[in-house]
Amino acid sequence: MRPCRADISRSALLANLALARSLAGQAKLTAVVKANAYGHGASLCARLLAPASDLLAVASIDEALELRASGIDKPVLLLEGHFEESELRIAVEHNFWLMLHNERQLAEAIAFKPDSKLCVWLKVDTGMHRLGLPPEQVSDAVRALRASKHIDEEIVLASHFACADQCDQEPALAQVKRFDEINQALALPVSLANSPALLSLTGVARDWVRPGIMLYGSSPLEQANRHSEQLQAVMGLHSEVIALREIPPGDGVGYGLAWRADRHSKIATVAAGYGDGYPRHAPNGTPVHVGGQAATLVGRVSMDMICVDVTDCPQVALGTPVELWGTQVSVDEVARQSGTIAYELLTRMPARVPRRLVD
Numbered sequence: 001m002r003p004c005r006a007d008i009s010r011s012a013l014l015a016n017l018a019l020a021r022s023l024a025g026q027a028k029l030t031a032v033v034k035a036n037a038y039g040h041g042a043s044l045c046a047r048l049l050a051p052a053s054d055l056l057a058v059a060s061i062d063e064a065l066e067l068r069a070s071g072i073d074k075p076v077l078l079l080e081g082h083f084e085e086s087e088l089r090i091a092v093e094h095n096f097w098l099m100l101h102n103e104r105q106l107a108e109a110i111a112f113k114p115d116s117k118l119c120v121w122l123k124v125d126t127g128m129h130r131l132g133l134p135p136e137q138v139s140d141a142v143r144a145l146r147a148s149k150h151i152d153e154e155i156v157l158a159s160h161f162a163c164a165d166q167c168d169q170e171p172a173l174a175q176v177k178r179f180d181e182i183n184q185a186l187a188l189p190v191s192l193a194n195s196p197a198l199l200s201l202t203g204v205a206r207d208w209v210r211p212g213i214m215l216y217g218s219s220p221l222e223q224a225n226r227h228s229e230q231l232q233a234v235m236g237l238h239s240e241v242i243a244l245r246e247i248p249p250g251d252g253v254g255y256g257l258a259w260r261a262d263r264h265s266k267i268a269t270v271a272a273g274y275g276d277g278y279p280r281h282a283p284n285g286t287p288v289h290v291g292g293q294a295a296t297l298v299g300r301v302s303m304d305m306i307c308v309d310v311t312d313c314p315q316v317a318l319g320t321p322v323e324l325w326g327t328q329v330s331v332d333e334v335a336r337q338s339g340t341i342a343y344e345l346l347t348r349m350p351a352r353v354p355r356r357l358v359d
């Protein structure tokens with residue numbers, strides 16, 4: 001077998017969930033497993049997360065049905081609600097809850113006459129201007145939902161933060177203030193916090209929290225804090241050295257010979273490239289852990305391979321294990337060097353990389 005694989009750590013996932021739980025206090029928790037559990041494998045992660053979560057959350061009915069097909073029976077929240085009216089029947093049948101965010105969804109949910117009750121959350125736009133009803137439409141919407149005998153009485157009012165990852169908490173606190181004004185007369189149970197909010201803001205856990213990225217051990221915060229420092233990497237992207245050579249100073253490595261040796265160098269070729277989710281934009285110098293030692297990426301990332309300068313790692317041989325990211329090299333660091341965020345690297349992890357559950 002090709003050695004490139006993603007090890008998924010059960011203990012790290014459960015430790016991160018426990019951290020989210022402790023930050024959530026009395027709030028209920030929906031574990032976000034959209035986008036194939038941020039690339040980690042939806043059914044694998046959901047099976048581990050579900051027993052200690054109150055709810056699971058995904059982005060589409062297909063993702064929710066995939067959870068049901070793998071035997072998971074927790075209720076599942078569809079974070080963007082339904083896209084087509086026909087999904088409402090499937091939602092009731094499978095206990096999928098809908099986060100309604102626009103007038104069309106609202107009208108369709110109210111007109112729907114199912115056999116059992118439909119559970120809905122209502123999203124309000126408190127400043128991100130991406131999804132949600134405008135604040136002035138919320139009380140009418142709630143009245144209409146409450147008037148329908150087919151909608152479950154427990155309606156949760158939700159909103160989403162635009163800037164909870166930033167050091168400057170002012171924009172997030174302004175959203176909280178707007179949200180509290182909207183809910184003052186309604187007094188609905190509420191949900192505000194994603195991972196960055198849960199990690200960095202106080203008083204936002206409220207009734208329901210919605211952590212995603214933190215469960216997988218990546219910190220979304222601009223600046224780490226004492227909570228984010230406790231997160232444990234869940235995915236270890238591993239491979240092996242499949243070729244080794246020595247080159248004289250002045251010679252180049254890889255496509256375009258985009259890196260040149262300034263000394264006599266030992267170059268290890270590793271079986272992992274952008275076809276395995278490693279970012280093509282990772283620059284020379286990006287950290288790579290080879291056989292327990294720190295080394296650096298050199299030359300352009302190929303589809304199936306990268307090259308690593310192992311001149312200072314004398315014991316490297318064919319078959320030496322390599323960590324592209326995980327506990328030694330954080331995915332956040334690889335993302336930062338590559339001009340992106342861990343969310344993107346993780347969710348882009350392609351199907352060809354086998355996921356393997358480890359302790």
Ligand SMILES: *Cc1c(COP(=O)(O)O)cnc(C)c1O
Binds near residue numbers: 032034079193194213
């Ligand atoms: C994806 C998502 C989350 C989780 O966000 P993280 O930053 O990964 O914690 C929470 N709420 C909504 C509505 C989402 O779409």
